[in-house]
Amino acid sequence: MKHLKTIVATAAVIAATSSVYAQGREHIEIVGSSTVYPFATVVAETFGNKTEFKTPKIESTGSGGGLKLFCSGTGVDTPDITNASRRIKQSEVELCASNGVNNVTEVQIGYDGIAIANAKSGQDFSLTRRDIFLALAKEVPGANDGELVENTAKTWQDVNPDLPAIAIEVLGPPPTSGTRDAFVELAMEGGCKSFDWIKAMKKEDKSKYKEVCHTIREDGAFIEAGENDNLIVQKLEKNPDALGIFGFSFLDQNSDKVKGAQVDGADITFENIADGSYPVSRPLYFYVKSDHVGKIPGIAEFIAEFTDEDTWGDEGYLTDKGLIPLNEELRAEIGEAANSLKPLTL
Amino acid sequence: MKDSTKIIKAGLNKRYAREKRFKFFGLCSIILSFAFLLILLSTIVGRGLPAFQQTYMKLDVTLDEETLGVTSNSSSKELFSAKYDKVIRNTLYDMFPNVSDRKEKRALRNIVSNSAAYDLRDKVIANPELLGTTQSYWFLAKDDVDVYMKGNIDRNLPESDRRIKDFQLVWIDRLIAEDRLEKRFNTVLFNAADSREPEQAGMRGAIMGSFLTMLVTLLLSFPVAVAAAAYLEEFAPQNNRWVDLIEVNINNLAAVPSIVFGLLGLAVFINFFGVPRSTPLIGGLVLSLMTLPTIIIASRAAIKAVPPSIKEAAIGMGASPVQTLFQHTLPLAMPGILTGTIIGMAQALGETAPLLMIGMVAFVAEVPGGIFDPATVMPVQIYLWSDSPERAFTERTSAAIMVLLAFLIVMNLIAIILRKKFERRW
Numbered sequence: 001m002k003h004l005k006t007i008v009a010t011a012a013v014i015a016a017t018s019s020v021y022a023q024g025r026e027h028i029e030i031v032g033s034s035t036v037y038p039f040a041t042v043v044a045e046t047f048g049n050k051t052e053f054k055t056p057k058i059e060s061t062g063s064g065g066g067l068k069l070f071c072s073g074t075g076v077d078t079p080d081i082t083n084a085s086r087r088i089k090q091s092e093v094e095l096c097a098s099n100g101v102n103n104v105t106e107v108q109i110g111y112d113g114i115a116i117a118n119a120k121s122g123q124d125f126s127l128t129r130r131d132i133f134l135a136l137a138k139e140v141p142g143a144n145d146g147e148l149v150e151n152t153a154k155t156w157q158d159v160n161p162d163l164p165a166i167a168i169e170v171l172g173p174p175p176t177s178g179t180r181d182a183f184v185e186l187a188m189e190g191g192c193k194s195f196d197w198i199k200a201m202k203k204e205d206k207s208k209y210k211e212v213c214h215t216i217r218e219d220g221a222f223i224e225a226g227e228n229d230n231l232i233v234q235k236l237e238k239n240p241d242a243l244g245i246f247g248f249s250f251l252d253q254n255s256d257k258v259k260g261a262q263v264d265g266a267d268i269t270f271e272n273i274a275d276g277s278y279p280v281s282r283p284l285y286f287y288v289k290s291d292h293v294g295k296i297p298g299i300a301e302f303i304a305e306f307t308d309e310d311t312w313g314d315e316g317y318l319t320d321k322g323l324i325p326l327n328e329e330l331r332a333e334i335g336e337a338a339n340s341l342k343p344l345t346l
Numbered sequence: 347m348k349d350s351t352k353i354i355k356a357g358l359n360k361r362y363a364r365e366k367r368f369k370f371f372g373l374c375s376i377i378l379s380f381a382f383l384l385i386l387l388s389t390i391v392g393r394g395l396p397a398f399q400q401t402y403m404k405l406d407v408t409l410d411e412e413t414l415g416v417t418s419n420s421s422s423k424e425l426f427s428a429k430y431d432k433v434i435r436n437t438l439y440d441m442f443p444n445v446s447d448r449k450e451k452r453a454l455r456n457i458v459s460n461s462a463a464y465d466l467r468d469k470v471i472a473n474p475e476l477l478g479t480t481q482s483y484w485f486l487a488k489d490d491v492d493v494y495m496k497g498n499i500d501r502n503l504p505e506s507d508r509r510i511k512d513f514q515l516v517w518i519d520r521l522i523a524e525d526r527l528e529k530r531f532n533t534v535l536f537n538a539a540d541s542r543e544p545e546q547a548g549m550r551g552a553i554m555g556s557f558l559t560m561l562v563t564l565l566l567s568f569p570v571a572v573a574a575a576a577y578l579e580e581f582a583p584q585n586n587r588w589v590d591l592i593e594v595n596i597n598n599l600a601a602v603p604s605i606v607f608g609l610l611g612l613a614v615f616i617n618f619f620g621v622p623r624s625t626p627l628i629g630g631l632v633l634s635l636m637t638l639p640t641i642i643i644a645s646r647a648a649i650k651a652v653p654p655s656i657k658e659a660a661i662g663m664g665a666s667p668v669q670t671l672f673q674h675t676l677p678l679a680m681p682g683i684l685t686g687t688i689i690g691m692a693q694a695l696g697e698t699a700p701l702l703m704i705g706m707v708a709f710v711a712e713v714p715g716g717i718f719d720p721a722t723v724m725p726v727q728i729y730l731w732s733d734s735p736e737r738a739f740t741e742r743t744s745a746a747i748m749v750l751l752a753f754l755i756v757m758n759l760i761a762i763i764l765r766k767k768f769e770r771r772w
Binding site for chain 1: 426427452456460461464508509541542543620622623624705707708709710711712720733734735736
């Protein structure tokens with residue numbers, strides 16, 4: 001049983017070395033949303049360059065996965081910060097508390113808009129959320145209240161007579177993507193709720209309500225184009241009749257190739273997303289484990305760097321990467337709360 | 347003619363034709379696979395080659411003490427946090443005094459990489475006497491300028507279809523006329539760790555991460571695998587049900603999808619033993635699980651190939667079984683074992699899927715110094731770059747693929763040379 005001994009010995013070595021490691025960690029560990037990842041990495045890098053602290057390590061695990069890791073305990077082997085493209089849920093706060101993570105500071109960093117865009121050479125679109133729902137849902141309300149029928153709309157004109165008579169063809173991210181979640185929740189559900197009887201259903205049968213509002217048609221009108229937003233932009237360029245769904249930062253980077261549609265009468269611009277008049281936008285957050293401040297070097301300084309005017313301000317370097325900043329009062333308020341590690345209240 | 351000869355004659359043409367057809371199909375498939383390989387390699391090389399060059403920009407910076415907010419007797423800490431970015435900014439504003447629009451000013455600041463301020467800082471700290479003087483230095487140009495200099499932005503397109511606008515072209519033209527823009531060999535690509543700014547991004551961190559991970563993998567899997575193979579070949583009881591079971595399972599393990607090892611690593615090493623995430627240690631542990639079966643199978647074949655006459659002669663001369671193994675069988679089997687090991691390691695070097703589960707797909711901006719530092723590996727770096735929106739990352743992705751391929755080719759070459767040189771035939 002020679003190799004068994006070796007394995008036992010190896011296991012002992014692993015256990016010994018990792019307990020040595022567990023006594024301290026020099027760098028900040030960040031996990032969480034892939035939407036916040038491009039912003040957090042830039043801040044981390046600048047922080048590493050500007051200060052004498054080590055550059056934080058950032059993993060892109062998705063908002064839910066990040067919060068799960070974050071809430072798994074308070075030791076040095078757990079992350080210090082998690083990024084999220086949605087607010088923390090009550091159930092996650094409870095999970096945190098059950099593992100001893102009681103002091104959490106919430107920092108909202110800005111907004112992300114979801115663009116519904118087509119090629120520059122294509123027609124201008126002005127959609128409402130109701131149009132989006134009627135065009136893309138699997139089942140749509142029939143002639144009578146409470147009746148659902150298969151979605152047979154072929155062109156945008158079938159959905160709304162004011163829209164162009166172009167076949168419905170939308171390229172979007174797959175269900176694993178955070179952008180898809182946000183699109184479904186904000187655009188589809190927003191349009192879905194505009195039918196009173198469906199809205200009433202939310203109270204009676206929540207799962208049925210979700211199924212109606214969140215299910216996208218599968219007959220080829222909605223095409224899952226993969227997680228890579230660059231690819232969607234390229235495909236839109238080749239097909240001026242198609243619409244695509246992706247994050248605002250990609251619209252911003254490719255403003256020479258694609259243009260965003262109006263939603264509920266609002267253009268997709270910095271200002272409209274920031275003041276909330278463009279409805280398909282979501283706030284971005286990061287959460288800090290306050291118990292780790294002072295134990296892991298540099299967390300307070302990292303928060304200070306993130307909430308610096310040169311970082312998240314109107315002219316800050318995060319806007320170069322496509323973040324839509326908060327307004328000035330919110331920045332002042334949230335910045336102060338963040339730097340004084342004000343505990344989270346839901 | 348005999349009847350049988352007739353029958354053979356009649357079928358002969360058909361048989362020749364069949365042989366020709368078979369040869370033709372075989373040749374076709376080889377040509378086809380070579381063509382695909384050629385297309386793949388030529389696109390990668392064609393795209394990646396420009397990444398080995400990088401545009402630099404010469405600026406005459408005045409290290410004015412007032413702008414920097416320090417004096418000649420400031421401490422090194424004050425020097426560290428002085429306002430070097432302001433110096434760079436003022437230099438650019440002085441060079442192009444006509445720029446007054448706020449948006450254009452911002453674009454002007456962005457023609458040079460933001461690493462310029464850090465470069466300047468390091469120079470001043472190394473030599474504080476520079477304060478108060480004017481120096482010309484070469485700084486990294488911003489990625490958009492770099493992409494333009496490499497001819498990947500067509501200035502004849504309408505302005506709205508270009509990332510570099512007309513007013514920026516005027517600046518670039520002037521800088522070129524004054525010999526202030528120059529393409530040089532891209533040392534950053536090999537000297538820096540990952541960065542979100544394409545011009546500052548390098549592979550050093552990933553190469554070191556791969557090296558450390560492979561080191562852990564080798565140290566763990568090689569002795570365990572050779573010991574297992576030697577035991578199974580030389581000492582294990584023959585025709586024992588348990589031994590057969592183990593053999594079947596080792597062969598099965600070699601075919602298990604690699605992501606499964608990642609999940610195993612997460613459950614056992616991270617959650618149970620508490621090994622830190624994203625480190626070469628955990629990466630090496632998981633990858634050694636993956637390479638173990640490969641090495642065991644190769645080692646067993648090599649040990650089996652050693653002729654029994656040699657072992658019997660050793661036993662006959664009074665050597666113990668262990669002496670026979672270490673003094674005769676293993677040295678003779680070593681070339682085969684090493685070939686198997688190198689091939690297993692090359693396979694592990696190109697692996698990303700199991701690393702996804704154990705946190706090695708991460709942004710790590712520092713070169714790892716040991717097996718406890720956070721690290722990524724080369725294939726993960728390729729994946730991360732290919733997913734970035736900045737256009738300059740496209741060519742760097744291909745360059746990174748070229749570097750990884752170079753490593754793999756070298757490793758496989760060593761395996762072939764070892765085999766050719768040391769293999770003994772009996």
